[in-house]
Amino acid sequence: ALYHWLDSFCVIYADEVWIVSPRMKEGRKEISHLDSKYDNKQIVTPEGMWLDRIEKVPFKKIKSHSAVFLGHIVERMGLQVVLRAIPFVIKNIPDFHFTIIGMGEYRKELEKIIDELHIKKYITFKGFVKDHRKIESIITRCGVGIACYKLSRDSFTYYAEAAKTKAYMATSVPVVMTDMFHNAHDIEKKGAGIVVDYTSEEIAKGILAIISNSKKLQLYRKHALAYMKNHDWGAIFQTHLTRIP
Numbered sequence: 001a002l003y004h005w006l007d008s009f010c011v012i013y014a015d016e017v018w019i020v021s022p023r024m025k026e027g028r029k030e031i032s033h034l035d036s037k038y039d040n041k042q043i044v045t046p047e048g049m050w051l052d053r054i055e056k057v058p059f060k061k062i063k064s065h066s067a068v069f070l071g072h073i074v075e076r077m078g079l080q081v082v083l084r085a086i087p088f089v090i091k092n093i094p095d096f097h098f099t100i101i102g103m104g105e106y107r108k109e110l111e112k113i114i115d116e117l118h119i120k121k122y123i124t125f126k127g128f129v130k131d132h133r134k135i136e137s138i139i140t141r142c143g144v145g146i147a148c149y150k151l152s153r154d155s156f157t158y159y160a161e162a163a164k165t166k167a168y169m170a171t172s173v174p175v176v177m178t179d180m181f182h183n184a185h186d187i188e189k190k191g192a193g194i195v196v197d198y199t200s201e202e203i204a205k206g207i208l209a210i211i212s213n214s215k216k217l218q219l220y221r222k223h224a225l226a227y228m229k230n231h232d233w234g235a236i237f238q239t240h241l242t243r244i245p
Contacts, residue, residue, distance in 0.1 A: 008032045011042065018045035018240065020161040021182045027159040045240050046183075047163045048233035049170035053133070056172075057140045064217055066097045067207055068142040068173070070135060070164045073104030076155055078148040078178065080106075081200050083113045086122055088204035092212060099142065101126045101135055140171035143211040149180035151198050157181060165193070170228045174220035176206040191223035 011017050011034060019025070019042050028034040028042075071077055079100070089096050100110075100123065107125070114120050129135050139145065145168030149157055162181045169175065175193030177184050187193045196206040210220050229235075 004032045008034055011038050015041070016243070017042050019043065020045065020047055021159060023159045023182050043240065045236060046231055047161050047166045048231045048236045049166050049228060050234075051170055051228060051232045052234075054136050054170055055140055059218055059221070062141045062143065063097065064143045064211055064214065065093045065095050066099065066142045066211075067144045067146050067176075068099045068101065068139050068168070069146040070101045070139065070167055073100070073102050073106045073110065075106050075109075076150045076152070076157070077106075078150045078198065079110055079146075080113055081150075081198060082146055082148055082203055083110060083117065083119065083123075084200035085204035085207065086119050087117060088201060089207055090119075090122060092208055096211075097122055097124065098146075099124045099126060099138065101129055101138060103128045135167070136171055139168060139173055142173055143217060144207055145169075145173045145175045145193075146203075146207075147175055147177040147180075148196065148198065148203055149178050151178055151180055155180075166228065166231060169193075169224040170231075172221040172225045174210050174217075174224045176203060176210065187227060190227045191220065192227040193220070193224070 008028065011028065022044055025039055025042050029036070069079060069082070073079065086096070086098060114123055126138065145164065147162050147165050149162070152158065157180055160181065161183060165175050165177060165187065169192055175187060176196055177193055178198050179185065179195050184195050188195045194206040194209055196202040211217055
């Protein structure tokens with residue numbers, strides 16, 4: 001209650017509020033009953049990345065038959081469903097590998113699933129990586145990024161934006177994702193990723209659709225980086241800070 005009171009106070013009395021998703025306006029009306037007269041001062045300002053600092057890796061040096069996940073290891077991230085997709089993937093791509101960057105209390109449950117499915121050799125847990133440049137270096141050498149969140153309007157992710165998708169695309173890595181965040185279908189429309197249902201079979205199909213064909217993967221990588229050209233922090237700040245007197 002204190003959080004929502006403070007949030008409303010900021011929107012009411014600040015000159016301008018930056019929000020990462022238009023759904024935040026919707027959420028403030030539903031939860032805090034904020035009046036529509038405050039809509040115009042809530043400006044959508046997307047998550048960005050510093051594109052200039054990211055290492056550019058030639059296509060021949062990436063591990064195209066691979067996937068990567070970046071984030072907190074909790075149930076709502078859907079990794080348990082992704083792991084159950086791996087047997088479907090390796091039937092078509094035997095040298096497939098999945099790298100998980102991050103830590104969390106749900107890892108023990110994931111390890112049980114890995115043992116159950118006998119897929120340990122296909123998985124690498126990197127744990128928590130403090131240096132974001134090292135994270136980018138790992139991601140940029142992978143074939144596809146995973147953002148298959150468990151679908152729920154009760155999650156704050158519904159009202160926000162998955163920053164991990166920007167980390168993937170900024171390194172030219174396309175995304176396989178569920179329809180959990182507001183820009184998922186926009187990413188798909190731009191050819192930078194695929195929206196899938198929250199099932200192992202559909203996630204496997206999404207992964208295979210991107211990485212099983214070299215020419216198609218190269219095209220997805222090109223579109224992913226192109227999508228991020230308008231999401232470079234420099235461009236974002238230049239656009240939004242010019243309104244400040």
